[in-house]
Amino acid sequence: MSRRRIVIINDMSLARGGATALAMMAAEDFVARGHEVIWLCGDDGDSPELAALGVEVVAVGGKTLLELPGRTALTSGLMNTRARDVVARFIAERDTPETVYHTHSWAQIFSPEVFAALKPVSQRTLIHAHDMFVACPNGVYMDYQKGQVCTRVPLSLDCISTHCDKRSYPQKVWRVLRQKNLRRHLGDGSDWGGILVLHPEMTSRLTRSGYRADAIHVVRNPVVPYAKERIRAEENRKLVYVGRLEPDKGTGVLAEAARRTGVPTTLVGDGPMRAGLEADASGNPTITGWIERSQVGGYVGDARALVMPSLHPEPFALVIAEAVESGLPVLVADTALMSKEVEQNGLGLSFSPTDPASIDAALTRFMSLPDDQVRAMSEKGYSGDVRLGLSRSEWIDAQEAEYDRVLAGIRASAA
Template sequence: MADTRPKASPTRWARAVPPARLSPINQFKPKSMSYPAAQALPQPDRVVIINDSATAQGGSAVLALLLVELLRARGVPVTFIAGDTGDNPRLAEIGVDIVALGEVPLLGRGKLEALRKGIDNPAAREMVARFVAETDTPGTIYHVHSWAQIFSPSIFSALAPVAARTVVHAHDMFLACPNGVYMDFHHGLHCTRRPLSADCITTHCDKRSYPQKLWRVARQAALFRQFGQALPWAGIAMIHPGMTEPLQRAGYPAERLVTVRNPASPYTDHRIPAEENAGALFVGRVEPDKGVEDLIEAARAVDMPVSVVGEGPLRERLAAQHPEVTFVGWQDRAGIARQAAHARVLVMPSRFPEPFGLVAAEALMSGLPVIVTELSFLVDELRAGDLGLTYPPRDTAALAACLRQIKNKPVAEMRALSERARAAEIALKPDGWADAVMALYGKTLAASAA
């Protein structure tokens, strides 16, 4: 048989010091996953993390890099395949091998190149195919985090020979929905259509234009072909069980969907005494879809102070129009903690579905109750635990009513609410998350060997 391995070598290989032997993992059984005892599960020879960026730009990159840290702390050998230049000194510092494509995200390319490479990036396919052909072992796990900005759907055809040991993390809905969030942005409505159905294709739902939607449809069709479910992919790791139905609607089989809730840590080591505070806190992009304008309008109606942590296209205009609102820009965790220490409630007023809502989880773990729209996947947990309030998206009157209820809650009731939030198990702790991921790897290797 002819050697079909790609001959080109567009990558930068940074060979690190050989990692230490793997250390045993703790027994862990996530609520939504059923595994053998951890001691009985095989452990990977190496984990290959695949992500568009090697730096903390966006939620998927932050989690991918956190996972690398946690795996290396357990002695697991790691290779990081990056779509960008791979320039992250921390990776080399902790003994991670780096394979870098050296390209830029779609928005940093010329229009025609972005249109073409967003659907098919031959260099990415060749790089990953070559890596697999030259380095794969029966104990290697491949873990894809993000692919839409640089790698394109092409990497899945390169991973097809090792599909049985490839885990794909669904940090959002781009595996299913052309615009990634099941949202009809043109009409401001949550979408319940079947992806790539005639109804989907003919609906103008994109933020920019209908031609942009058709390009997204073409990319989605390429993804469905190259990530075809006839192949024995190891699994799709969902960050919340609420993602199950939308992914199944796109054709992903239920037995391939596994819930691994995101990790989160509280802003502070102690409970924030929300009952002593008065303001509402917003953490996120200052843009229309995040609903920050809805919060400002509702808070003004009930005379509640608002602090906004984050940057975005609306910040300058909103800061000029609303001098009563405190805009502090992007903050590190210590900066967010300082703002949260003076908050009575965190509000996540997103106008589109939020699969997890990390800021809400972190606020709850810190003792802050939260207010979210009914599109948030955390709605059921909030209601079941009485941890906050929900309202219909874009309904500023309903949001104002929620803020008024929180503002007027007696001290004892507010303290009890804060204490419930602090004690709630909304997210995994980082070590628990690593346990869950390692258990998924072990199950994958056991199934592959069988």
């Protein structure tokens, strides 16, 4: 790929995980490959990481919705005109025919209005869907009031009239208004360079909301295994969970199942549920507290399987792919978009996180599997024959290929 100018648009300039960490990783690798990278952010742009990379930063100087006074947050979240104008001015003054724009996060500062500013360069703009906010008002296709995965059509009467929000119905109404503004700009996606999704199963959820299937392109996330050597899962007799200790992640569901079944379980992570879980006198599960990502391998190496019990649909549960590539089988909530792949490819089992009998059965069944079956699962995942994610270099290759695709398409239509 020839040298390009790549404008990354992201709410934040500091990597605190999630979309920003991935956007920062992309910026680092694009610079290493000789591309010019400009980081257009909603916050103040004070980023030592970007400065060290020599990346030009154009900052709005705004604050996240949680940092703003209530009324200001309500209006800014729907329509941040200041951020829109900064982006529009940048495009008017700095755009070139070969510049590509790549949005990663927009919901905390930029608001849907960022896409109004990007409209003149929409065919050269890629929208990275790290979650479901491009399709679903609450971002996860989850009815939090009923604790069920939502199958409604976004912005339909059924959707709008249903109180599915974590907090309140007025909050849901606000999310609906924001979604309507977003869709006013994005339409069915056909005028844009493309919507990049993390997993093939995301496609049907976006088309359900009205996006065209041919506007959606799959770019799986990069995966770094927990361990270089295969974890000998067949020799181990406990389970492990890696992640935040919070209700949505199903941490409480797993803890209760561990106590009911007596299966030794370790929770690797920290979060609001930690104190309550530690107060239980049973001692199962055990909790490590927060640890560096580089240390996780030391806590999963003595596990028979990793459990991912999330209650809501995880578009790309990175822990699943990280475990599988390390040779660690997985027990996965059937809400996860990867759950079908896990079972179909013999990498583990799935269960319903809302059914205690289902999760208990999965835990006890897996722990009773013969060691040779567990070893077969472990070796299959570690072998790389089944790829749930990409390597870091493959991930960058895939994004470069998307840039080439949109620019080639523009040239072809102009010929």
